[in-house]
Amino acid sequence: MPELPEVEVVRAGLARHVTGLAVNAVAVHHPRSVRRHLAGADDFAARVVGEQIVAVRRRGKYLWLPLSSGDAVIAHLGMSGQLLVRPFDAPTELHLRVRLGFADAEHDLRFVDQRTFGGLAVSRDGADLPAEIAHIAPDPLEPAFVDEVFRQRLRRRRTGLKRAMLDQTLVSGIGNIYADEALWRAKLHYARPTETLRRPEVDRLLLAVREVFAAALRAGGTSFDALYVNVNGQSGFFDRSLEAYGRAGEPCSRCGTPIRREVFMSRSSYFCPRCQPRPRRARW
Secondary structure, eight states, rough: OOOHHHHHHHHHHHHHHTTTBBBBEEEEEEEGGGGTTTOOOOHHHHHHHOBOOOOEOOOTTTTEEETTOEEEEEEEEEEEEHHHHHHHTSSSTEEEEEEEETTSSSEEEEEEESSSEEEEEETTOSSSSOOOOOOOOOOOTTTTOHHHHHHHHHHSSSSSSHHHHHHHHHSOOHHHHHEEEEEEETTTTTTTTTTGGHHHHHHHHHHHHHHHHHHHTTTTTOOOSTTOOOOSSSSOOGGOOSSSSSSTTBBBBTTTOBOEEHHHHHHHHOOTTTTTTTOOOOOO
């Protein structure tokens, strides 16, 4: 699933291409892709047609497009969703689900989703922050993120460190890939009990998260297959710079110890057993 860097790359691309444009047509090709808009596809289209997209914003892994009406179109990419800017006469994609056309523009916006886990919806009065995602915490790149608040809430969790990092109500935008990469940089084990973390260790973790995000953004995100692309259909290449994730059996670039993979929350965790020693009292 796309994580913060991938979604931010998409947001920045959309901001360049659709901000200020007025929507003059909406076609919903698959109702599942607007299932979160409970009033249905016709109502979704009616609330968007005739409105201007005034910005493109992001909270964690969610995007939203504030409209001139004060409403907003919320987008979540799910496992395979793509928001593509295409010439309006470009061939239709096999998995095209929703298309937005614009007045006075030679391109349209297409939501393409092979697995249909993602989707679009209109949030009433959601231009500033949709109520549907207000429970999601700020991410470490947002001005609204307060380091001290995060430190205090993290220590109160009494859980494993990686599990806490994946909790989007605590900190948003971090998924499995970037959690492993940040933990490797910070030299912290994923099962470290959160209540045992000292202030310098939390600071080191936040720095690592921000460094990993910044590096991934420069590389256009991480693409392991053709499903994650930017708005122009191009893949990111941060997968070439991964230090831990997906590198089981390969030598750690710091100490040479083989990277280890362990099952975690029905997924995988990758870490260096020497640089990131397991705590005596682990929390999962």
